[in-house]
Amino acid sequence: MNEESQLSRRQAIQGLGTGIAAVVATPVVAASHTGAAVAPALDNPTTKYPKPPFKEQPQPWPGLASKMDPKPDHGETSYKGSGRLAGRKALITGGDSGMGRAAAIAYAREGADVAINYLPAEEPDAREVIALIKAEGRKAIAIPGDIREEAFCQRLVAEAVRALGGLDIVVSNAARQQTHPSILDISTEQFDWTMKTNIYAPFWIIKAALPHLQPGAAIIGTTSEQAYDPSAELYDYAQTKAATTNFVKSLAKQLGPKGIRVNGVAPGPIWTPLQPSGGATQEKLKTFGGQTPLGRPGQPAELASIYVQLAASDASYATGQVYGAAGGSGQP
Numbered sequence: 232m233n234e235e236s237q238l239s240r241r242q243a244i245q246g247l248g249t250g251i252a253a254v255v256a257t258p259v260v261a262a263s264h265t266g267a268a269v270a271p272a273l274d275n276p277t278t279k280y281p282k283p284p285f286k287e288q289p290q291p292w293p294g295l296a297s298k299m300d301p302k303p304d305h306g307e308t309s310y311k312g313s314g315r316l317a318g319r320k321a322l323i324t325g326g327d328s329g330m331g332r333a334a335a336i337a338y339a340r341e342g343a344d345v346a347i348n349y350l351p352a353e354e355p356d357a358r359e360v361i362a363l364i365k366a367e368g369r370k371a372i373a374i375p376g377d378i379r380e381e382a383f384c385q386r387l388v389a390e391a392v393r394a395l396g397g398l399d400i401v402v403s404n405a406a407r408q409q410t411h412p413s414i415l416d417i418s419t420e421q422f423d424w425t426m427k428t429n430i431y432a433p434f435w436i437i438k439a440a441l442p443h444l445q446p447g448a449a450i451i452g453t454t455s456e457q458a459y460d461p462s463a464e465l466y467d468y469a470q471t472k473a474a475t476t477n478f479v480k481s482l483a484k485q486l487g488p489k490g491i492r493v494n495g496v497a498p499g500p501i502w503t504p505l506q507p508s509g510g511a512t513q514e515k516l517k518t519f520g521g522q523t524p525l526g527r528p529g530q531p532a533e534l535a536s537i538y539v540q541l542a543a544s545d546a547s548y549a550t551g552q553v554y555g556a557a558g559g560s561g562q563p
Contacts, residue, residue: 294504296329297355303502322391334534334538402542405432449542472497
């Protein structure tokens with residue numbers, strides 16, 4: 232190669248390098264002048280939601296979120312989806328309020344069709360959830376009924392499968408919680424009610440759902456910090472949450488070889504209708520959540536992304552796990 236050719240080649244390469252450097256550098260300069268790259272402000276978790284004291288607000292069981300003050304945040308306006316559950320079909324018990332409602336809203340915004348179960352007394356809350364799911368252009372199936380009955384649990388699954396065209400996700404979330412200062416205050420009927428709702432129903436529902444679940448499906452149970460650090464006044468409820476934690480771990484081992492994942496979510500004090508409808512005394516409700524390091528109760532919306540993650544295919548190695556959200560207290 233002659234000297235003139237070598238010079239031309241060096242000039243060309245130098246020019247190309249200069250051009251690339253300019254292209255790479257330009258957005259950085261532009262961003263610094265226009266502010267386009269400015270990150271959104273951080274949320275301080277201690278002040279993001281209401282803190283105690285709260286006012287007394289007794290409700291009959293099972294309670295309605297729409298009558299709470301302040302009203303819980305289930306992600307109605309805050310949760311933004313990104314298609315992580317596109318085409319999935321989910322059944323959620325207790326989908327009218329609390330974590331079940333937050334999961335239903337999030338699932339719909341992530342592209343899933345959703346069936347929710349709830350008690351007939353919770354119809355006003357359930358109608359709001361159904362409307363929110365439909366607003367996302369997804370199928371919304373309302374199946375009211377009492378899951379203390381085995382025959383209904385079987386019908387619940389069958390109807391969800393028929394209406395959704397299959398089933399990929401089962402969220403066993405519905406629960407009964409009533410506070411009692413002493414074991415002497417719990418009747419056999421009340422004890423049976425809690426056990427049937429919190430332990431028997433998941434057994435019946437999962438049993439009915441399994442023949443419809445394919446590899447890649449997910450089962451999610453809602454347990455509680457009560458499974459690890461039970462309160463004196465929640466003797467019966469705490470036992471059921473320990474049972475939920477154990478069914479998650481046991482069933483994960485059983486169903487792992489089939490490609491079906493089983494996980495749990497363990498909330499701490501969360502602002503839901505469980506509390507004013509007998510899950511806590513009105514006196515305790517006034518300071519509810521104030522003992523946590525964050526100084527407040529959690530909101531259902533703050534757990535929505537956990538339910539999404541555990542259902543999503545990119546969490547394919549997570550099974551037999553329990554994910555906590557307790558404001559800095561409790562376990563795991």
